[in-house]
Amino acid sequence: MAAYQLAQQALAGEFAARWAETLAAVEAREIAGSLTELEAEWSAAVRESAAASRVLSIAFYRLVRALETGRVIGGPGYRPGASLGSLWADFNRATGKRTGSGPSTALPMDTRDPFPAEDLAREARRAEETFRHQVADRVAAHERERPARHGSSALDDPALVAWEKEFAESLKTGSTGAGGMLVQDAGRDAIHAALQDDPGAIGYYRKTDASPCYFCALMAGRGAVYKSKRTAAFGAHPHCHCQAVPIFSRRYQLPAENGKFSRMWRDFGGGSLADWRTYYSTTTKT
Structure with missing residues (x-):
């Protein structure tokens, strides 16, 4: 469904906007001294958007399953007496748009819960590793390169300013793409795990x-x-x-x-x- 894909893109976009605002508040030459604060902001932005991605994917999976099989699956977000109408309402709530509706007749239920519990420790480690690779390591390499390239140039030297700006843009592009992938992976992983453990899939x-x-x-x-x-x-x-x-x-x-x-x-x-x-x-x- 296009609505689902657009909603997942929007969640990645929300992360990107929040992270861009964070980076914009720090001068390129000051990033090295702000890594602790930046990582905290990065992790919080990823975590919050990823949680929404997971909720959206579960609502999407449950709705598609019900539409195709006439049965509802258990797990996070399930409410007794679920109907196509209530599943559409859950999906609409997760996307933030009214994209469909259905009857209120209760559906037969498959009690199995195919959705794995959130592994917050694993997700935190992955976010930490991604930040280190996309931000911290690149900033360290940038700092090592500065003396060799620009020596004692004044801070307003045009060549130095252009170099710092180019690095900041590259850092933003790489870290935004990697963070957006983590956000959407939360939903993609939920669907993949459910597929493996759902006999109806x-x-x-x-x-x-x-x-x-x-x-x-x-x-x-x-x-x-x-x-x-x-x-x-x-x-x-x-x-x-x-x-x-x-x-x-x-x-x-x-x-x-x-x-x-x-x-x-x-x-x-x-x-x-x-x-x-x-x-x-x-x-x-x-």
Whole structure:
């Protein structure tokens, strides 16, 4: 559903806006001395948006499952007597928009809870590692490079100012993409875990955004990915807005884009991933 994908993108956007505001309040040359405060802000922004992503994904999964099977699954957010009407209301609340409605007749329930408990310690470690890689390590390398490049240049030296500005923009781009991936991964991971533990689930397909990169186009071109431990990984990357759409019936219908990418792969005829990247770039520009 487009509403789900747009809502997940909006959550990544909320994180990006909050993080951009935090970075804007610190001069580039002062970032090294502000890492503790920056990490605290980064972690809080990721944590809050990721929690909303997880809630949204659970509401989406439960709604799609009910629409396709006529049954409701238990787990976080389930309320006794749930109906398509109440599931749509939960989904609308999570997206912040009214995207659908349904009858109030209570649905049969499958008591199994396929959604894993939140592993807050794991999520905190992942956020810490990502911040270290995308911010702290890069800032340390930048600080080491400054004396060699600019020596004792005045702080208002045009070359130094331009260099600091370029670094700040690069830091913002990299850390924003990585943080947005963590935010959306909270929801993607919830769906993947549920698929593995839900007997009613068959698999998923990859729903791309309007202009996916070569990798995402290739993954979407696979079509449906039937569940197994081997195929559980989704393969998202920074700035990726693809989502996993769960499948509960063999009568599913893939978006037109998936078929288009599958045909492109067949026309490509085989080769390395680098060759596919060139072919995809050339083909989509014509």
